[in-house]
Amino acid sequence: MKAIVQDRYGPPETLSLADVDTPVPASGEVLVRVEAAALNAYDWHAMRGDPRIARLALGRSAPRARIRGRDFAGRVEAVGTDVRQVRPGDAVFGDLGDANGAFAEYVCVPEALVAPKPVNLTSRQAAALPLAGTTALMGLCDAGRITSGQHVLINGASGGVGTLAVQLATLHGATVTAVCSTRNVDLARSLGADHVVDYTRDDFTRDSRRYDVVFDLVGNRSLTALRRVLTPTGRVVLSGGGVYRGGSLLGPVGLIMRGRLLAPFVRHRVVVLATAPDRRYLDTLRAHAEAGRITPVIDRTYPLHEVPQAIRYLEGEHARAKVVITI
Structure with a gap:
């Protein structure tokens, strides 16, 4: 599969599009075909390992998570054993947390960290929410x-x-x-x-x-x-x-x-505030979105191979609301 990978801390130029193995869902995990992923300030902090104190969690000399990206929306391709509530074909969205990996064609994620995509939102909009x-x-x-x-x-x-x-x-x-x-x-x-x-x-x-x-x-x-x-x-x-x-x-x-x-x-x-991925919040966000009470605002979209340009745009603080990657 195609993915945006990084082997050392640095500017957007340290990111590259590469072929990597498609992940296989373990017990309790689902394999999602990613349709859209969203950028967050977290992504450029993780990319640069900046501030330096963050490297205690991200990796001392290089990021432990080789593939960048947290927020995603897509469709379930396969499920591991012990998955109870998600089935192949389901449209879902979620946040991978510090595990990263959303800037890729496929991602494996624990069942507990995905929720049904709001039916009235596109994948781009849903990826902007988690x-x-x-x-x-x-x-x-x-x-x-x-x-x-x-x-x-x-x-x-x-x-x-x-x-x-x-x-x-x-x-x-x-x-x-x-x-x-x-x-x-x-x-x-x-x-x-x-x-x-x-x-x-x-x-x-x-x-x-x-x-x-x-x-x-x-x-x-x-x-x-x-x-x-x-x-x-x-x-x-x-x-x-x-x-x-x-x-x-x-x-x-x-x-x-x-x-x-x-x-x-x-x-x-x-x-x-200390945040962590949680299915309960995804469910609340879905309910608000489906009732028309909240709507994600998207500034720009970029294709997967232009993630470096998208992060450069986000770093420059010209972005408003969300920047989304289409895959």
């Missing part, structure tokens, strides 16, 4: 504990997670403030944001508005600044670092570590 949607659900519902009537700010509202977070926060009855650049103001409004802050003109941390939940997907403000705009019982949820340019030991992990250290000593709740 990691971004799980992060948005966990950040708002689990960590943020949002309720109807609360005021929620989403910093990084035009990204893959942010575009889904705006829709989910609106769905839960929150008053949503979206922070994004000038070109994405209309997009944020179209997704349901009640207020939009153009960060090229205004600094939301100097505004008079106060929020019950600040969901930070960018990492470009200090914890002090984020806490300044909270209500007395407000929460900051930290996830990711979209403006990080690379080349340091800690990168956006530094803000996350400070959040963990500070959390026990401040009146506000500071929550560091």
